[in-house]
Structure formats: C-alpha cells, structure tokens
Amino acid sequence: KQEVTQIPAALSVPEGENLVLNCSFTDSAIYNLQWFRQDPGKGLTSLLLIQSSQREQTSGRLNASLDKSSGRSTLYIAASQPGDSATYLCAVPTSGTYKYIFGTGTRLKVLA
Amino acid sequence: GAGVSQSPRYKVAKRGQDVALRCDPISGHVSLFWYQQALGQGPEFLTYFQNEAQLDKSGLPSDRFFAERPEGSVSTLKIQRTQQEDSAVYLCASSLAGGRGEQFFGPGTRLTVL
Numbered sequence: 001k002q003e004v005t006q007i008p009a010a011l012s013v014p015e016g017e018n019l020v021l022n023c024s025f026t027d028s029a030i031y032n033l034q035w036f037r038q039d040p041g042k043g044l045t046s047l048l049l050i051q052s053s054q055r056e057q058t059s060g061r062l063n064a065s066l067d068k069s070s071g072r073s074t075l076y077i078a079a080s081q082p083g084d085s086a087t088y089l090c091a092v093p094t095s096g097t098y099k100y101i102f103g104t105g106t107r108l109k110v111l112a
Numbered sequence: 113g114a115g116v117s118q119s120p121r122y123k124v125a126k127r128g129q130d131v132a133l134r135c136d137p138i139s140g141h142v143s144l145f146w147y148q149q150a151l152g153q154g155p156e157f158l159t160y161f162q163n164e165a166q167l168d169k170s171g172l173p174s175d176r177f178f179a180e181r182p183e184g185s186v187s188t189l190k191i192q193r194t195q196q197e198d199s200a201v202y203l204c205a206s207s208l209a210g211g212r213g214e215q216f217f218g219p220g221t222r223l224t225v226l
Contacts, residue, residue, distance in 0.1 A: 004154075031212055032212060034214065034215060036217075042219060042220075043116075043203055043217040043218050043219040043220050044155070044203070044205075044215075044217040045217070046214050046215065046216060046217075049213075049214040089154050089155075091154075091155075091215075093212070097168060097170075098143075098145075098160045098162075098167060098168050098211035098212070099157045099160070099168060099170065099171065100145070100157055100215070101157070102147075102154030102155050102156070103154050104152070104153055104154050105154055
C-alpha cells in the first residue's frame with residue numbers, strides 16, 4: 001500500500017532563503033510524481049511532474065528531484081518570496097492503478 | 113476559460129438531502145479524477161474516468177456516492193442522503209493523457225452538511 005509522508009509539516013523562513021521540502025513514499029514502483037501548491041481556499045496548482053525515468057525537473061526557481069530507489073523526492077525553492085507562501089503537496093500513484101496518493105503537505109510561510 | 117471549472121463553489125445541505133456536484137474538465141482531456149479533501153489534509157482519491165468509462169471507483173466511501181461522465185466530458189458527483197461526515201471540499205482534476213499525465217485541478221466545491 002502506497003503511503004506518502006511530507007516533512008516538515010510547516011516551515012517559516014525569511015524572504016530570500018533557499019529551502020528544501022521533502023516527500024517520501026513507500027512503494028517505489030511509480031511511473032511519475034507530481035508536486036502541487038495550494039493556496040488557502042483554492043484548488044491545487046501543478047508545479048512539476050517528474051516521470052520515473054527522470055531524476056529532476058526545473059521550472060523557474062523550482063527544482064524537483066526524484067530518487068525512486070530510496071522512495072524520496074525533494075522540492076527545492078530558490079530565493080524564496082512572500083508569494084511562495086502556500087501549502088506544498090506531493091502525489092504519487094499506487095502501483096498498477098490510477099489512484100494517486102497525496103501527502104498531507106508542507107505549509108510554507110515566507111516572511112517579508 | 114481554459115481551466116477546470118466546478119460548480120457550485122459552495123453548497124450547504126441539510127442532513128439527508130441529495131447533492132450533485134459538477135465538474136467541467138479542460139476541453140479534450142481524456143482523464144478525470146474526483147478527490148475529497150478534509151481540512152488540513154491532502155486530497156483523497158475517490159474515482160477515475162477515462163473518457164466515459166469509470167475505471168476506478170475504489171475510493172468512493174459508500175454506496176451513497178455515485179459519479180458519472182456520460183459523454184466523456186462533464187462529470188457529476190452525486191451524494192445521496194448526505195451525512196455530516198460528508199462535509200469536505202470536493203476537487204476535480206483532469207489530464208490530457210490516460211491517467212498518468214499532469215493533473216490540473218479545479219477550484220473545488222466546499223460542501224457543508226448541517
């Protein structure tokens with residue numbers, strides 16, 4: 001059974017810091033992993049999708065890495081800004097299905 | 113607009129009422145997912161459609177929950193005889209590919225059952 005854990009649960013940093021969010025999953029037989037952000041009261045916004053054959057993906061100040069063998073992914077945010085404040089969620093599929101399992105998220109607050 | 117839309121955005125129901133939640137996916141997207149999100153939690157999978165076929169409904173919590181996508185585009189999630197524990201945000205997502213592509217989410221419907 002796929003289980004997803006995100007650490008830390010909450011993070012508060014001053015503006016300009018580089019930071020790393022972690023996502024761990026128990027079943028490494030995944031075909032992709034997706035990172036999202038969610039603002040309060042809103043739906044999820046897709047940030048990055050990493051296919052199982054890839055080791056990392058980059059979009060602007062965001063970089064996501066994937067290590068399938070160890071069941072881990074990290075989301076690196078460079079030069080954080082107050083507008084980055086949100087909850088960040090990772091999601092992976094359960095092996096052999098289309099059922100995606102989400103972590104409980106990391107609540108990020110970037111202080112001006 | 114070009115994104116996923118959901119209606120209504122907010123729904124208040126009395127316990128025992130039936131409700132219907134609508135999802136309009138991005139045009140041309142083959143796959144459609146429904147999720148339930150409780151406060152402070154990540155979304156939980158409910159069901160998955162590929163075109164009009166419901167390929168996975170393993171996440172539906174009870175037989176009071178029913179989803180359909182009759183023409184392979186708009187989908188409706190119906191909850192019969194609502195209970196207080198059904199109160200949550202219901203999210204819809206679509207993807208272009210067959211269930212393994214990037215998912216794009218709608219804004220959700222917040223259901224409150226009194």
